[in-house]
Amino acid sequence: MPELNKDVLHLIFQEFQDNRYTLISCLLVNKTWCDVIVPILWKNPLKFARRDQLLFNVIISHSSDKQKNKLKDQGFDFLTNSYQKPLFNYTSFCKDLNLYEFEDLFINNNNTKVTHFYMPQHINYDLITGAKHYFSEIEFLSCNTRMNDNIAASLIEICKSIKELDLYIYPDRNNYGIVKLIESQKNLVNVNFRVSIHTSNSDKKIFEKSLIKHASNIQYFRIIQQPATNILSFLVNLNVLKLSDFTCNAWDCLENLSLPSLQMLKAGRNVSNNALVSLIKNTNGSLIEIKIDYPPSSPSSPNDEYYNRRIIQAVYQNCPKLKYLKLLLRTCNILELNYLLTNCQHLNGLYIVRSEIDRFYYNWVTLFNVLVESSPIGLFKFKFESRSSYIDLESLKLFFDGWRGRHPMILHVDLGSRNVGLLELYKSQGIIKRYHPNSYCFEDFEWV
Numbered sequence: 001m002p003e004l005n006k007d008v009l010h011l012i013f014q015e016f017q018d019n020r021y022t023l024i025s026c027l028l029v030n031k032t033w034c035d036v037i038v039p040i041l042w043k044n045p046l047k048f049a050r051r052d053q054l055l056f057n058v059i060i061s062h063s064s065d066k067q068k069n070k071l072k073d074q075g076f077d078f079l080t081n082s083y084q085k086p087l088f089n090y091t092s093f094c095k096d097l098n099l100y101e102f103e104d105l106f107i108n109n110n111n112t113k114v115t116h117f118y119m120p121q122h123i124n125y126d127l128i129t130g131a132k133h134y135f136s137e138i139e140f141l142s143c144n145t146r147m148n149d150n151i152a153a154s155l156i157e158i159c160k161s162i163k164e165l166d167l168y169i170y171p172d173r174n175n176y177g178i179v180k181l182i183e184s185q186k187n188l189v190n191v192n193f194r195v196s197i198h199t200s201n202s203d204k205k206i207f208e209k210s211l212i213k214h215a216s217n218i219q220y221f222r223i224i225q226q227p228a229t230n231i232l233s234f235l236v237n238l239n240v241l242k243l244s245d246f247t248c249n250a251w252d253c254l255e256n257l258s259l260p261s262l263q264m265l266k267a268g269r270n271v272s273n274n275a276l277v278s279l280i281k282n283t284n285g286s287l288i289e290i291k292i293d294y295p296p297s298s299p300s301s302p303n304d305e306y307y308n309r310r311i312i313q314a315v316y317q318n319c320p321k322l323k324y325l326k327l328l329l330r331t332c333n334i335l336e337l338n339y340l341l342t343n344c345q346h347l348n349g350l351y352i353v354r355s356e357i358d359r360f361y362y363n364w365v366t367l368f369n370v371l372v373e374s375s376p377i378g379l380f381k382f383k384f385e386s387r388s389s390y391i392d393l394e395s396l397k398l399f400f401d402g403w404r405g406r407h408p409m410i411l412h413v414d415l416g417s418r419n420v421g422l423l424e425l426y427k428s429q430g431i432i433k434r435y436h437p438n439s440y441c442f443e444d445f446e447w448v
Helices: 006-014 020-026 031-042 052-060 065-073 125-129 149-158 176-184 201-209 273-281 305-318 336-343 364-374 393-402 417-428
Strands: 096-098 116-118 140-144 164-169 190-195 220-224 240-244 264-267 289-292 324-329 349-354 381-385 409-413 432-436
Touching: 006 031, 020 031, 149 176, 164 201, 176 201, 190 201, 264 273, 273 305, 305 324, 305 336, 336 364, 364 393, 393 417, 417 432
Parallel strands: 096 116, 116 140, 140 164, 164 190, 190 220, 220 240, 240 264, 264 289, 289 324, 324 349, 349 381, 381 409, 409 432
Antiparallel strands: none
């Protein structure tokens, strides 16, 4: 069998860049595979690191004796150990710089140009001004409104091509330097505003208005807390919108809001259900992904029968292109799922969250019957979150038996490790392709 060249392998492994386990399992196949995979893993090592100490040790191994002694003088006594010189220059692959963790270790590698920069609250001004070469190609910046004005001024001079901004907005910190930094960018497309619960509307307005210049370019917008302005109405080309809140605000800004290019909507637990219904109706059928997190019970939340039904109806009446859906589903509204499955024929992944109100009498049998009878041909990825109680095995057996002859399913379900035998049985019969039986790590569409 002919060997694949590095270019082909690179294209293949890029498809698995978010799958740590697959990449690591392929490292030892041969040297060529290893040469291709290591740069992918080290492009953003913090994304995969499970033990910061080990990652730190690898980075330390690239440092000069002078650097190591400097760190030792600062109290890092674990550096008395010696480290073998690595086979790869790992830091040269790294494009993600988090100074909260590693300060200037990367900066002393002349081959490095940082594209991702996580700025700590307290940073040496000379570190920025003395390292223009390393920061000139920053595309992602994470910072907060407590940034020194001198630092902001330096970044305005150095950084002209920031595409992604992650900004934590503290109360009573009207840093006009950051406002100017935002306004000076030419390619800003992704914005994440993390707003403190104590931040006033007047503070929020300052930073929201700084985005107006970039409004037609912004494709991704995430905000914690209801906006203080009508900034959302300016984001006419928005593809991704993520909303959350600390308290139950009305979110009137979503009503009558038209976002015709919106493809992905994620709403946190305190975002008004009425506002979400209005927004979904005004997306002109463009939505591909919807994630609505389960809220605490309240009269206006999706836990309520009426409001839960309205959300489901808004989805199946206005989202014909939908591929992925995360939704809390009351047991009394399970039959509404029939209409959703019939109208959303492109559905590929479905994540159902059981309501706490229905904890002791959720009708899993009816739900599974609806899925067997009405699921479109492309739907085979399922997550069932039963929240602190397991799904009974007999209901699951009926579901699996009814699924015979269809595309093998990918399944994440609250079942417990003691009942893995049932899943293994149906996996051996080709009904299940992959599964995860535990109730933790229920990430939205990170399918097992």
